[in-house]
Amino acid sequence: AQKVTQAQTEISVVEKEDVTLDCVYETRDTTYYLFWYKQPPSGELVFLIRRNSFDEQNEISGRYSWNFQKSTSSFNFTITASQVVDSAVYFCALSEFRWGGTSYGKLTFGQGTILTVHP
């Protein structure tokens, strides 16, 4: 069975601090996708990134960066120079693969980390 663990329930930082959100996953699949979503107070989940299991290259997008380490089954998310607008719940998710290697899209979500950035 697939499982995603986000051990940090809540994180509180002051604006301009760097913050890392942890994500650890379990899967028996050799091929899978990992995701991060942001849920602001409005409630809608906003897609941030997708990472293939066979691509361990880290990625940076502006103030956001992601560190994927297959050896430790982790996919951590770092926000550099945090801003108040970064305050949200962040979810890590794992996609299953079926049908000869194609995903039908079932996502297993972690419980989320509540990030509060204070001015």
Place this chain on the structure above:
Amino acid sequence: SQTIHQWPATLVQPVGSPLSLECTVEGTSNPNLYWYRQAAGRGLQLLFYSVGIGQISSEVPQNLSASRPQDRQFILSSKKLLLSDSGFYLCAWSVGAGKETQYFGPGTRLLVL
């Protein structure tokens, strides 16, 4: 570009009443469609998914049902609501070769009293 709509945005219903939540996607064809529920503002639980018209797969047994009468329309229903049905319901879609990435709608907040 693709957009997804959900309505109503909020709903307060008495226990035992019926439910119908609607989700429509624009700007794409043959998407996979999904219904999730988020209780107590935290983790998301997949309720149903659909890979085509009339094709529904249920992930969690409950008193809810789903239907897909049109390619880009997904409906979540119940004949009799329970208190435990309260929550935030999110619809999502995915397209593309593997249909891996899901994009979510604005959600419906349901309170059952």
